[in-house]
Amino acid sequence: MLSADKNRLLTQASAGTRMGDLLRRYWHPVAGIDELERSAIKPLRLMGEDLVLFKDRSGHYGLVDRRCAHRGADLAYGYVEDGGIRCNYHGWQYDANGRCIHQPFEEVADPQARLKCKVRLKAYPVEAKAGLLWAYLGPQPAPLLPDWEAFNWRNGFVQVVFAEVPCNWLQAQENSIDPVHFEWMHANWGRRLSGIDGVAPRHLKLAFEEFEFGLLYKRVSEDTDEQHPLWTIGRVCLWPNGFFLGDHFEWRVPIDDENMLSVTWSFIRVPREAEPYEQQTIPSWTSPIKDAAGHWITSHVINQDIVAWVGQGRIADRSSENLGASDRGIAMLRRRLLDDLDAVAAGRDPKGLIRDPERNRCVPLPSDSRAFFLEGLPLEQYQRHPKWHKLLTHFLFHAGQPDEVKRAYEAATGVALQDLDVVVV
Numbered sequence: 368m369l370s371a372d373k374n375r376l377l378t379q380a381s382a383g384t385r386m387g388d389l390l391r392r393y394w395h396p397v398a399g400i401d402e403l404e405r406s407a408i409k410p411l412r413l414m415g416e417d418l419v420l421f422k423d424r425s426g427h428y429g430l431v432d433r434r435c436a437h438r439g440a441d442l443a444y445g446y447v448e449d450g451g452i453r454c455n456y457h458g459w460q461y462d463a464n465g466r467c468i469h470q471p472f473e474e475v476a477d478p479q480a481r482l483k484c485k486v487r488l489k490a491y492p493v494e495a496k497a498g499l500l501w502a503y504l505g506p507q508p509a510p511l512l513p514d515w516e517a518f519n520w521r522n523g524f525v526q527v528v529f530a531e532v533p534c535n536w537l538q539a540q541e542n543s544i545d546p547v548h549f550e551w552m553h554a555n556w557g558r559r560l561s562g563i564d565g566v567a568p569r570h571l572k573l574a575f576e577e578f579e580f581g582l583l584y585k586r587v588s589e590d591t592d593e594q595h596p597l598w599t600i601g602r603v604c605l606w607p608n609g610f611f612l613g614d615h616f617e618w619r620v621p622i623d624d625e626n627m628l629s630v631t632w633s634f635i636r637v638p639r640e641a642e643p644y645e646q647q648t649i650p651s652w653t654s655p656i657k658d659a660a661g662h663w664i665t666s667h668v669i670n671q672d673i674v675a676w677v678g679q680g681r682i683a684d685r686s687s688e689n690l691g692a693s694d695r696g697i698a699m700l701r702r703r704l705l706d707d708l709d710a711v712a713a714g715r716d717p718k719g720l721i722r723d724p725e726r727n728r729c730v731p732l733p734s735d736s737r738a739f740f741l742e743g744l745p746l747e748q749y750q751r752h753p754k755w756h757k758l759l760t761h762f763l764f765h766a767g768q769p770d771e772v773k774r775a776y777e778a779a780t781g782v783a784l785q786d787l788d789v790v791v792v
Contacts, residue, residue: 397499397628408445413620429461430493437457438456458472516731517734530656532627535683539619550588552671568589573693573696582606585598601733637780644779736755
């Protein structure tokens with residue numbers, strides 16, 4: 368358990384808080400590249416700040432304060448031009464660095480444009496990578512946006528899924544270092560939701576380790592042994608707010624202290640018969656988290672996780688919990704976050720930043736199935752694989768996959784997606 372003070376310390380993500388200042392030292396995925404192709408302006412709330420993300424007509428991305436510096440009009444209703452975003456109220460224009468570059472009437476009244484030179488919006492850097500737009504809200508110099516190896520894999524269909532979840536980011540991130548929840552939430556509960564009797568193989572042994580870019584959990588269950596990749600390699604709790612499971616990433620980006628943006632980046636290998644496959648556009652979409660009756664959706668893996676996260680309350684009360692042996696990884700994560708808070712306070716970099724360009728080239732992460740993603744399988748073997756056949760015919764992670772994304776996937780793989788009621792792992 369944590370004291371109430373330490374719980375507040377770890378969960379407050381706004382500017383000026385210690386955890387907020389720590390999280391701002393990392394790049395965060397905030398939107399899909401394709402989103403701004405459909406609509407050039409997107410309002411965002413990130414770590415308690417109201418901002419607008421835009422792509423101007425010159426192709427430059429910007430992330431600036433949502434309120435115009437003139438009289439506070441909402442720039443989400445502005446429009447883009449070659450040099451930036453223009454307010455629809457009196458025409459003040461701002462570039463991607465937040466500088467006011469045009470004040471139409473003021474420049475008539477004062478040709479020297481002295482007021483314009485004094486006006487600047489808060490602005491943050493934006494970079495595009497792997498179908499996502501990433502924002503950095505921290506101090507300069509910014510670290511490099513990680514170039515994870517998976518972002519460079521070929522012959523795969525990638526999609527990005529967003530979900531706004533009404534809870535604090537940390538209780539979702541703790542899920543990333545909690546292997547036993549797979550046995551109960553996804554395997555046993557999934558069976559019950561499907562009307563299936565029986566129980567999943569029990570966990571027998573757990574281990575938790577730290578490495579350069581996060582933490583690892585390793586596990587042995589009744590159907591595996593210590594030669595299994597889940598023990599010899601493990602799964603990655605990616606620092607500070609991510610999860611890497613070999614075939615997909617998940618990030619938990621704070622919207623504010625009581626809401627977060629869940630971001631999933633999924634790579635599904637096409638069969639060898641479909642190679643070479645080069646994806647032209649990475650689609651992004653938003654998953655529903657409640658059904659038409661207002662109940663939490665429980666059919667897909669991350670929807671099931673969301674039920675657990677929101678069930679802990681908007682901000683989990685860690686002062687009343689009772690941790691057990693399965694929670695050693697969670698205790699490790701909390702201690703490491705507290706260490707990082709001290710590092711930042713002392714003027715040092717926190718864990719996992721990359722500043723060397725030579726280091727930031729196709730950076731590998733531990734993966735129990737790396738060979739499969741690099742080499743692939745013929746369709747017949749793919750369909751018989753005990754693990755990957757499920758991903759070939761079903762999108763397991765989020766409910767609500769749009770029809771156009773399904774059609775694009777089927778065209779890429781040559782395999783028809785099948786509907787499912789409940790995922791059973």
